Amino acid sequence: MSRVVIIGSGIAGLFASLRLNEAGHEVIIITKQRPKDSSTNWAQGGIAGILDKTDGKGMEAHIKDTISSGDGLCNEEIVRCVVEEAGDRIRDLLSIGVDFEKEGDDFHLVKEGGHSARRILHAKDATGAEIERALTEAVASSENISLRPHTLGVDLIQTVHGEPGKGIKGIWCLSLDTGKMEAIAADAVLIATGGCGQLWERTTNPSVATGDGLAMAVRAGAASTDMAFFQFHPTALMAGNKIPFLITEALRGEGGVLLDNAGLEKYRTSPLGPDVHSFTLESSPDASLATRDVVARACDQRMKITGADNVWLITDHLDKDELRKNFPTIESKLNQFGLSLGRDPLPVAPAAHYMVGGLSVDIDGRALMSNGEVMKGLYAIGEVACTGMHGANRLASNSLLEAVVFANRAADHFISQPSNDLQEVPKWRAEGMQELEEHAPLIRDLETLRKTMTDDVGIVRSFSRLERAKRMLTLLSKEVDLIWRRSIPTRDLIELRNLVLVATHITEDALKRKENRGLHWNKDLI
Numbered sequence: 001m002s003r004v005v006i007i008g009s010g011i012a013g014l015f016a017s018l019r020l021n022e023a024g025h026e027v028i029i030i031t032k033q034r035p036k037d038s039s040t041n042w043a044q045g046g047i048a049g050i051l052d053k054t055d056g057k058g059m060e061a062h063i064k065d066t067i068s069s070g071d072g073l074c075n076e077e078i079v080r081c082v083v084e085e086a087g088d089r090i091r092d093l094l095s096i097g098v099d100f101e102k103e104g105d106d107f108h109l110v111k112e113g114g115h116s117a118r119r120i121l122h123a124k125d126a127t128g129a130e131i132e133r134a135l136t137e138a139v140a141s142s143e144n145i146s147l148r149p150h151t152l153g154v155d156l157i158q159t160v161h162g163e164p165g166k167g168i169k170g171i172w173c174l175s176l177d178t179g180k181m182e183a184i185a186a187d188a189v190l191i192a193t194g195g196c197g198q199l200w201e202r203t204t205n206p207s208v209a210t211g212d213g214l215a216m217a218v219r220a221g222a223a224s225t226d227m228a229f230f231q232f233h234p235t236a237l238m239a240g241n242k243i244p245f246l247i248t249e250a251l252r253g254e255g256g257v258l259l260d261n262a263g264l265e266k267y268r269t270s271p272l273g274p275d276v277h278s279f280t281l282e283s284s285p286d287a288s289l290a291t292r293d294v295v296a297r298a299c300d301q302r303m304k305i306t307g308a309d310n311v312w313l314i315t316d317h318l319d320k321d322e323l324r325k326n327f328p329t330i331e332s333k334l335n336q337f338g339l340s341l342g343r344d345p346l347p348v349a350p351a352a353h354y355m356v357g358g359l360s361v362d363i364d365g366r367a368l369m370s371n372g373e374v375m376k377g378l379y380a381i382g383e384v385a386c387t388g389m390h391g392a393n394r395l396a397s398n399s400l401l402e403a404v405v406f407a408n409r410a411a412d413h414f415i416s417q418p419s420n421d422l423q424e425v426p427k428w429r430a431e432g433m434q435e436l437e438e439h440a441p442l443i444r445d446l447e448t449l450r451k452t453m454t455d456d457v458g459i460v461r462s463f464s465r466l467e468r469a470k471r472m473l474t475l476l477s478k479e480v481d482l483i484w485r486r487s488i489p490t491r492d493l494i495e496l497r498n499l500v501l502v503a504t505h506i507t508e509d510a511l512k513r514k515e516n517r518g519l520h521w522n523k524d525l526i
């Protein structure tokens with residue numbers, strides 16, 4: 001029996017743990033908060049995929065939409081592999097107990113931006129929560145999976161210190177309950193830590209999305225790729241001052257329309273039509289249902305031109321009962337702010353949503369180094385990985401699909417070539433380290449970091465803004481490093497260190513780019 005450590009408890013980590021366990025391996029899942037504090041749990045829209053293996057036309061259309069949304073930068077081999085495996089993996093989810101919405105004997109399918117057909121399975125507007133429920137229940141009833149909540153991965157342990165090519169033999173992690181560091185030996189480590197939306201002031205991501213897995217793998221010698229492509233979701237609710245609440249694109253799939261202030265004024269007296277239409281029509285004939293990069297940029301530009309804090313999503317021309325039946329989570333959230341679906345214009349604005357770039361991996365999810373060689377004993381799956389599926393802009397609802405397909409592929413790869421050679425791992429060096437006396441500088445640095453990313457590395461960029469961000473990140477990195485070298489690690493120090501590193505990768509990749517593609521939009525390159 002080999003031992004695999006999985007970091008993260010979203011769809012990718014949980015699904016892989018079940019596969020590895022079925023094959024007789026011991027699995028330890030470490031997760032920073034509660035298992036359900038994952039981006040998966042917050043996913044609303046659904047999982048795209050064609051269930052019927054004989055539906056070649058349907059699969060070709062899914063492949064075409066994915067590639068077109070990726071603005072020419074998708075890896076077609078990977079897209080084909082994921083789309084073709086979709087049916088089997090969705091059936092796996094069904095057999096694990098995920099309850100997708102049905103319509104008679106068939107699944108009820110929805111549509112989102114960039115999809116030319118209805119092909120998204122969903123569980124009302126809380127698909128991720130349903131997937132997370134079924135997977136955590138299955139994990140809880142598995143014998144050889146131990147799930148450790150409140151445990152934060154800090155750094156990977158290299159087999160030979162300073163030689164990434166020799167691979168990984170374990171991980172140091174911090175128990176957030178006891179404050180103690182622990183070294184865990186592993187035959188393989190699977191990173192499934194999700195993204196880094198916490199880099200921006202407005203994000204749809206949970207608080208755990210601080211780029212931890214990406215940062216620790218990069219420090220151990222893994223390569224990142226396509227980091228400039230960070231996806232902003234066009235429609236996060238602008239109400240209340242807490243975490244922006246996502247308004248799923250599926251609502252636009254049902255006919256919701258984006259208007260600016262002037263459009264809304266006209267709409268109060270005339271119906272939608274040639275005279276009253278969405279400002280997004282100026283960016284794409286698909287208007288409010290164009291791909292996410294296009295719609296988010298259109299919203300951002302419109303807000304900058306008019307000085308408004310938000311645009312509006314209108315749904316009052318749609319069937320209210322249907323909306324309230326299909327989007328109960330959104331309706332209940334809106335009600336907290338005195339708003340209602342099918343009645344009120346909803347104030348929305350873009351928010352940081354999904355890391356399209358990530359750790360470079362091969363077709364089996366094995367982490368790669370910058371020379372293209374595999375890093376032994378290290379896999380990356382889900383949002384933290386860049387497989388080539390999403391190109392320069394991810395097609396809506398392809399992320400849960402990619403995560404489950406690659407979780408399966410990585411698990412299968414390990415199962416077919418298991419290593420069984422647990423080695424002794426060194427303790428975390430703690431001599432000479434002090435308790436962190438003041439947390440205030442960390443909080444200030446985090447605020448500066450988020451402001452920098454929001455102002456200078458957002459939806460629309462320029463070389464001078466990116467250069468400014470780089471200077472600020474260099475300074476922050478030095479400050480954090482100084483504290484890191486002399487302090488006993490705490491959660492906020494570890495997260496800040498990771499966030500600064502990931503921000504640097506995003507900014508440097510953006511500075512290198514000579515053309516605008518998908519989510520990377522530099523106004524100096526227009």
Ligand code: SIN
Binds near residue numbers: 045248397
């Ligand atoms: C949404 O429901 O709009 C988000 C789905 C996704 O990010 O793919």
